[in-house]
Amino acid sequence: MSPVAAIETDRLSKVYPGGHGIEDVTMTVEAGEVFGFLGPNGAGKTTTIRALLDLIHPTAGSARILGLDSRRDSVAIRRQLGNLPGDFGFGRETTGRRAVELMVRLRDGADPARADELAQRFRADLDRPLGELSRGNRQKIGLILAAFHRPALLVLDEPTGGLDPMMQEEFLGLVDEERDRGATVFLSSHELDEVERICDRVGIVREGRLIAVERVPDLLGRARRKVTVRVSGQADLDDLRRVPGVVDPRAIEGGISFGFAGDLDPVVKALAGFHVTDLEVSRPTLEEVFLGYYEGGSADKGAGGST
Amino acid sequence: MSAFIVVIYPSVQGALTKVVAQYPEGLKQAFGIGELSNVEQYLHGEMLSLIVPLAVGYLAARAVASDLSGAAESGRLDVVLSAPVPRAAVCAAAFLASAVEVAVVLALTLILSLFGSVVAGSGLGVGDAIQGFAAVWPLALVACGLAVVVSGFSLKTSVVTGAATGILVAMYVLDLVGKLDSGLSWVRYASIFKYYGNAIETGIEPLAFVGLACLGAALLALGAMLFARRDLAA
DSSP: OOOOOSEEEEEEEEEOTTSOEEEEEEEEEOTTOEEEEEOOTTSSHHHHHHHHTTSSOOSEEEEEETTEETTTTHHHHHHTEEEEOTTOOOOSSOBHHHHHHHHHHHSTTOOHHHHHHHHHHTTOOTTSBGGGSOHHHHHHHHHHHHHTTOOSEEEEESTTTTOOHHHHHHHHHHHHHHHHHTOEEEEEESOHHHHHHHOSEEEEEETTEEEEEEEHHHHHHHSOEEEEEEEESOOOOHHHHTSTTEEEEEEETTEEEEEEOSOSHHHHHHHTTSEEEEEEEEOOOHHHHHHHHHHTSOGGGOOOOOO | OHHHHHHHHHHHHHHHHHHHHTSOHHHHHHTTOOOOOSHHHHHIIIIITTHHHHHHHHHHHHHHHIIIIIHHHHTHHHHHTTSSOOHHHHHHHHHHHHHHHHHHHHHHHHHHHHHHHHHHTOOOOHHHHHHHHHTTHHHHHHHHHHHHHHHTTOOOHHHHHHHHHHHHHHHHHHHHHHHHOGGGGGGGGGOGGGGTOOHHHHOOOHHHHHHHHHHHHHHHHHHHHHHHHSOOOO
């Protein structure tokens, strides 16, 4: 019997009077995976997360978290859930330790020693008032509060905001460990290189709609690559235009460049007619693929960087 | 302030009696001013009839607003509600914390007033004073309940505090209008101050005390229901 999905939404919608929000978001996040939720500011990421957490109520559709109804069983869900809100705060006067103590009381049975362990790992000061901490150091406290009780599902809204590169690496390490433990991690992020490194799948949201859900390797694999070929002599582009998958071939100084998606072999055979002096094939980064969705709404528009 | 009133009473007693004797009867009844021939009457007229109830009501509403709206504004509510805590429990905790805070404030005020009375020789009766200050507490519970109800509509601390306190003030005005104009005496039934009375002189009215406390609890229940249904925007 397959494990229950960690998150399932069915046409989840939250429409505000101004017209923003989310519409018909249908997705499944499998148990044990790390799922990235991508979109620019205002796309609907936080709205989706808050609807899942029963902080706001959908106008249509439904969601199930760990097999339970997100609204009716909200309290039961939160026993197994850890959440880092988008802009973590807990009051200026409270210390991280007081916040941990409160959460230990609210989460009957949680082990506060794990919070100390994470604090050491993230070099977080639990004994200073949160109002005296920088944004990054407050964010560490938020991460600790979300993760210290070893939840089955971690929902993290922009988790690395304000963290320095070393702490970002620690965070990625933590996510890896959570996945190895069997937990599910659902995170929204702008840090696309991190998402590319850590996520199994990503969902891309634009203007309140989920426009793609794919495995990261598949997304990158289907995206258009950029090919630059240096040739000696004149280059005839007609042969290239006939190759399936080749897009927009154009002559450049000393050669040809074109976009390409699909089987590389016909391309190589078409290039055999030229005197090729150099060949560069660039795979797009997740960022370029992501931006492609916002330029025209298709992964095929991802352009190449250097490899 | 109450302690100050008690301390200065012996000095102003004679003059007060003459001044009050000249007030119109209707005015005296409307503002609960008696003959001021003893410190209990003076304390009620100066503090317990208006200032203390409204001040304590404001304090109660502000405390609830801080625990609900303030928590939402600071982000603490998001974190607390990531734990397995029903929203109704959050409301109840805010209500109870405020009720305890107000009880402590009233107790301290009582103690200081009694101390002032001993120092100044004002003769404030301990039992009378206890009843006088205790009778304010259920009004504060109503203020707490009103704040929870308003939190069901707004998560701005200033709005919750202002609206709950404003309703208390409006009820005081209704009660006053009803006392000043016998033709409008029916409006007093819409005011909790009708049931507040003058406990420092006549003792706590048990039915009114329990009734106001129950009203506070009922407002808490209504407010918790509204709070559970509302969106908690980021």
